[in-house]
Amino acid sequence: MRLRNISGSRELIAASDYVIHEPQEHRGKWKEVFGSDNPIRIEIGMGKGRFIMDLARSHPDINYVGIEKYSSVLLRGIQKLEAEPLTNLYFIRMEAEEITSVFAPGEVDRIYLNFSDPWPKDRHAKRRLPSREFLHRYDEILKKDGVIEFKTDNRELFRFALDELEPAGWHLEQMTEDLHRDAEMMRDNVMTEYEERFSSMGNPIYKYIIAR
Numbered sequence: 564m565r566l567r568n569i570s571g572s573r574e575l576i577a578a579s580d581y582v583i584h585e586p587q588e589h590r591g592k593w594k595e596v597f598g599s600d601n602p603i604r605i606e607i608g609m610g611k612g613r614f615i616m617d618l619a620r621s622h623p624d625i626n627y628v629g630i631e632k633y634s635s636v637l638l639r640g641i642q643k644l645e646a647e648p649l650t651n652l653y654f655i656r657m658e659a660e661e662i663t664s665v666f667a668p669g670e671v672d673r674i675y676l677n678f679s680d681p682w683p684k685d686r687h688a689k690r691r692l693p694s695r696e697f698l699h700r701y702d703e704i705l706k707k708d709g710v711i712e713f714k715t716d717n718r719e720l721f722r723f724a725l726d727e728l729e730p731a732g733w734h735l736e737q738m739t740e741d742l743h744r745d746a747e748m749m750r751d752n753v754m755t756e757y758e759e760r761f762s763s764m765g766n767p768i769y770k771y772i773i774a775r
Contacts, residue, residue: 572634581644582637582654583628591667597626597651602672605630607659607692608679612640614755615675619652621753625672627652630659659692666704674701676713678757681720693724698731702775710736714770716761721769733773742768 576582583589589596593603602625606615609629619627629652631637637656644652657665679692689696693713701711711733715721721740728734739745742752743762748770754762762768 572638575638576634576641576656579641579645579654581641581648581652582656586655586657586665587661590665591670593626593628593666593670596653599626601626601651603628603666603670604673604675605666605671606675606677607662608632608676609640609654610636610677611756612637612643612654614677614753615652616640616643616647616649617753619649620647623651625651629654630657630662632656632658659697660700663700663703668703669706671704672706672709674705674709674711676711677755678715678761679713679720681715681717683719688723691720691723693720693727695727695731698727698733702732705775708774710772710774712770712772714742714755714758714768716757716766716768718767718769721771724771728773733775736772736774738771740767740769742770 577584583596594600604618604625605628607630609615609631612629615627615629629640631640631654634656637654640654644654655665676692682688682690688694691697713724737748739748742748758768
């Protein structure tokens with residue numbers, strides 16, 4: 564379970580140089596933030612940051628932004644980045660619904676969604692990150708040939724995500740219902756903390772890559 568209440572976490576985040584504190588001010592200007600024209604890729608719901616830090620470390624020619632709404636969880640990522648600074652990675656604490664106010668049309672190269680909150684009640688379907696409502700938001704900020712990569716251990720959420728593609732105007736590029744037994748899709752796979760835990764328990768990991 565995610566930690567959500569660490570005393571003083573918001574104050575520590577507010578003082579961190581690794582966090583963009585007024586992200587709306589950088590809409591359309593993220594290349595200036597990084598000081599390069601390298602592609603920008605984002606993870607929405609980055610958790611403690613293992614996945615996006617591993618990516619940033621392995622791909623110094625790509626710029627990354629990790630987005631997390633829970634202060635106490637984001638703090639863990641900041642602590643990791645303080646221990647191992649990376650010049651091509653920044654964090655934002657924000658709600659995912661605000662994504663189009665932070666990135667301009669075509670500004671993002673790729674979006675990662677990893678082990679998102681399933682919001683199991685039907686009335687909360689619009690809050691699910693692979694919902695058609697969010698797919699419309701992603702469509703606004705992704706460049707024309709940009710893709711979304713989504714991983715989960717939740718079969719019901721994955722089925723829901725697949726059903727949302729056609730109504731939102733997206734199509735599958737690749738899909739697997741057992742990632743760690745799929746040699747092609749496991750190539751260059753970067754694991755999250757949740758993925759390592761769930762796969763070690765024998766749970767299948769579902770993944771898709773989608774495009775418009």
